[in-house]
Amino acid sequence: MSVTPDSTERLIRIGEVARGAGVSVRAVRYYEQQGLLTPERSPSGQRLYRQDAIAMVRFFQQMYAAGLTSRRITELLPCWEAGHTDADQRAMLRVERERIQAKIDELEAARDRLDQVIAITDTHP
C-alpha cells in the first residue's frame, strides 16, 4: 500500500478490478459509494482504476470479514494510505484490534465446544 500515483500507469476498468479481486462489479461500485475508492472517469463516464485498486479491494474484503464496517474502514484509510495518523485513529486501530481478538476467543470457545460434541458422538454413534 501507500503506492505513489504514477501518471504513466495503465488504468483498468471496473470489470478487471472485480475479476482480479474476486468480487462482483456491484461490490466495487458499492465501495466507491462508501468512499473507499475514488476512481477517475473516462470522458464517457466509465470508471478507471489504478492497478493497486485490486489489492485495496482484497484488503477491504479482509476487513469486512473481520467485522469492520465500511465507515470504520474509511476512517482508518489514512493510516496506511498517507502513513500519517492522529491519536484518534491510532486509538481506533487498537479498538478494532481488540474487537477482532475478542471475536477470535469467542470462535475458539465455540470450536472447542463443537469438538467436545464431536468426540462424544464419535464414541457413541
Added chain:
Amino acid sequence: MSVTPDSTERLIRIGEVARGAGVSVRAVRYYEQQGLLTPERSPSGQRLYRQDAIAMVRFFQQMYAAGLTSRRITELLPCWEAGHTDADQRAMLRVERERIQAKIDELEAARDRLDQVIAITDTHP
C-alpha cells in the same frame, strides 16, 4: 446438556430466562419461533421453561456468534439433546467446525495486518 426432564422441577417464565442468559425477551420468543426452544404453557398461555433453558440460550448465543444460523442449530440439536446422531449430523458438525476454524484463520490474518499498521503508526506518529 442432555438433562433428564424432571417433573418436580421448578419452571420459570420468559423474563427469568432472558435475564439469566443476558438476552432480550424478544430473542427468547424468536428462538421458539425458530424451533430452538419448545416451552410448556401455563393454563393462561404463558411460556414455562425448565431451568436448563438458560444454559441452552447461552449456547445458542455462542453458536450464533460463531456464525451458525438458527436452522443449522436446530439441525444439530439432537446431537447433544439425545446423544443420538446419524452420519449426516456428524458430517454437519465437522463442516461447521471447519467453517469456524477457517474464520479464526481469517481473523488472525486481519489482526496481524492491523498489528503491522499499529507498529508503523506508532514509530511514525
Added chain:
DNA sequence: CTTGCCTCTGACGTCAGCGTCAGGTTTTAG
C-alpha cells in the same frame, strides 16, 4: 454497420436476528 460484451445510473429486493410499537391479558406486590 452491427453484433456482442462491457459499462452506466437509479432503485427496489434480500437475509437474519432481533427491536419496537400497539393493544390487550395475567400475575404479583402492597
Added chain:
DNA sequence: CTAAAACCTGACGCTGACGTCAGAGGCAAG
C-alpha cells in the same frame, strides 16, 4: 382491591453488504 410489572399475539422496522432488474450508452471485431 388496585396499580405496577410481566406476559401475550401480531406485525412492521432496522442494519449492511451487496443481488438484481430496467433501460440506455460505449467500444473493439468482423
